[in-house]
Amino acid sequence: MHFVEAKGILSAKNGMNLYRGCTHGCIYCDSRSVCYQMQHDFEDVEVKRNAPELLEASLRRKRRKCMIGTGAMSDPYMHCEETLGLTRRCVELVAQYGFGLAIQTKSDRILRDIDLLERIHRQAKCVVQMTLTTYDEPLCRILEPRVCSTRRRYETLLAFRERGIPTVVWLSPLLPYLNDTVENLDGILAYCFDAGVQGILTFGMGVTLREGDREYFFASLDRHFPGLKEKYIQRYGSSYQCMSDRNSELMERFHAACEARGILHDPESVFAYLRAFPEEEDRQLRLL
Numbered sequence: 144m145h146f147v148e149a150k151g152i153l154s155a156k157n158g159m160n161l162y163r164g165c166t167h168g169c170i171y172c173d174s175r176s177v178c179y180q181m182q183h184d185f186e187d188v189e190v191k192r193n194a195p196e197l198l199e200a201s202l203r204r205k206r207r208k209c210m211i212g213t214g215a216m217s218d219p220y221m222h223c224e225e226t227l228g229l230t231r232r233c234v235e236l237v238a239q240y241g242f243g244l245a246i247q248t249k250s251d252r253i254l255r256d257i258d259l260l261e262r263i264h265r266q267a268k269c270v271v272q273m274t275l276t277t278y279d280e281p282l283c284r285i286l287e288p289r290v291c292s293t294r295r296r297y298e299t300l301l302a303f304r305e306r307g308i309p310t311v312v313w314l315s316p317l318l319p320y321l322n323d324t325v326e327n328l329d330g331i332l333a334y335c336f337d338a339g340v341q342g343i344l345t346f347g348m349g350v351t352l353r354e355g356d357r358e359y360f361f362a363s364l365d366r367h368f369p370g371l372k373e374k375y376i377q378r379y380g381s382s383y384q385c386m387s388d389r390n391s392e393l394m395e396r397f398h399a400a401c402e403a404r405g406i407l408h409d410p411e412s413v414f415a416y417l418r419a420f421p422e423e424e425d426r427q428l429r430l431l
Contacts, residue, residue, distance in 0.1 A: 144188040144223050152197035156418075158212040159198065161229050163189035166222050167249060168289040170363035171316055174216050177355035188223055195232045202240040208267065209420050211237050214247030222289075224252060231256050238263045245417045247272035247313070251291045251299045261306045268421050270341070271303050274313040277322045278330025285367050286318070293334070300338035309341045311413060314397070316350035319378070320371060323348050323387035325396065332400050342407030342416055348393040349386035357381070 152159045164185045165174060175185050183189060213219050219230040234256055237244045244263050253271065263269040273296050277283040283293050300310050312335050317323040335343055352360060364372040379385040387393065401408035407416055
């Protein structure tokens with residue numbers, strides 16, 4: 144890893160990424176794409192060491208409380224977080240200044256900060272987002288080799304449920320010919336329903352591939368699934384969206400199962416829930 148002094152930390156929509164790059168090693172990661180103009184090796188994680196100072200200055204300037212988001216481009220609980228504690232310092236600031244937090248990860252390291260996340264939820268709102276892709280554990284170890292297993296992520300969701308902290312699951316990606324099956328979908332949904340998630344986000348059963356990401360993905364297929372790369376090329380060429388041939392069937396099954404249990408399942412409603420600070424939620428309820 145290497146350290147930089149960032150010029151700013153919060154985006155126009157109040158999102159932040161404290162790190163750049165990742166060490167989880169997921170074979171499909173879109174953040175590897177050339178379009179993001181990363182000037183260093185993806186595993187050589189860039190650390191924005193002045194992020195806490197920048198965040199505190201931004202929070203002080205804000206006239207209204209809102210939800211702060213993190214984890215969209217780079218997981219806030221990578222291996223380096225164990226020693227650096229950069230995420231925890233920023234979460235402490237969110238708690239100190241009374242803002243809400245929507246935090247996304249694949250790692251059970253988030254449990255280290257469960258005390259702070261519970262505090263934020265008591266005084267404002269906290270939503271923990273966990274990515275689940277692969278119910279089959281041996282396959283998960285190949286697709287997401289340096290992050291905790293899907294089973295462990297499910298156990299992490301249960302821990303947040305016990306603390307009364309709401310959760311959302313990102314069900315993405317389901318890779319054609321690998322985990323785009325009814326068995327995989329049903330297994331992940333069973334975890335979600337048992338953990339009492341508020342919503343599940345998916346944009347279709349498939350994967351997106353761009354320059355940079357595609358090459359890494361194909362090299363991984365060659366290592367672990369010989370011949371599958373050629374199948375992708377024949378079926379999808381250089382398409383950005385590689386939708387499963389089972390997309391319609393699986394999406395219908397997904398929406399029906401979520402609807403039956405009253406779980407948010409269309410992206411607009413899930414994102415609205417993630418972004419709504421309690422004051423705004425109360426105003427919307429009054430309008431209704």
